[in-house]
Ligand code: ADP
């Protein structure tokens with residue numbers, strides 16, 4: 504059984520269709536990337552998995568649990584989905600220390616005090632920042648903030664990690680370093696990852712498989728080699744072959 508199963512997903516904002524019949528499955532432990540130009544519907548797809556957007560129709564199942572099934576009026580609220588999410592802007596709380604930022608997701612989940620402390624230590628240790636737990640976000644570099652956001656997403660042991668352009672606010676050099684580090688972490692943790700980017704190099708270097716989207720539609724799903732060497736359409740070839 505796939506870990507993530509998105510079936511016949513449609514989303515309209517008013518009269519505008521932004522997702523048109525999106526289908527894909529993701530295997531357990533896979534690094535799966537939604538790739539496409541700005542506005543093609545990547546974030547809307549990811550947010551639908553996260554429970555931050557409700558699709559107009561379709562179904563989403565994660566780990567065998569139906570999260571959304573519009574045909575049966577089923578909708579599991581976001582806080583019950585056990586997913587870790589990192590946004591483009593990291594969205595750390597600026598008035599809280601690193602440690603306090605990590606406490607918040609656990610506070611909602613009713614975890615004991617001892618477990619909280621050990622989970623926070625483990626999550627920060629995973630991203631190599633346990634020694635900075637008392638700093639505030641403005642006292643961290645962009646790369647460190649990004650790692651804290653990742654630790655916060657990992658702190659309650661999510662089944663799936665959802666990452667929406669997490670490297671796009673970093674400068675080119677740091678982006679390159681973070682890429683390698685992120686891939687290593689994902690492999691070490693063995694966590695199923697849904698990654699969103701408009702950067703074809705990033706997608707090709709990080710992913711087990713890539714789903715290329717244009718204008719709310721799925722153009723092609725395949726391994727980086729398949730996408731690069733056998734693009735299904737001229738649009739995929741042009742997008743994947745172009746340089747940033
Ligand atoms: P991407 O992440 O690929 O850049 P999005 O999923 O954010 O694309 O957006 C897809 C399309 O849906 C865009 O045309 C965007 O303007 C539109 N859109 C996204 N969110 C909303 C919203 N809340 N209301 C209306 N239109 C939206």
Ligand code: MG
Nearest residue numbers: 545546547667
């Ligand atoms: Mg987006």
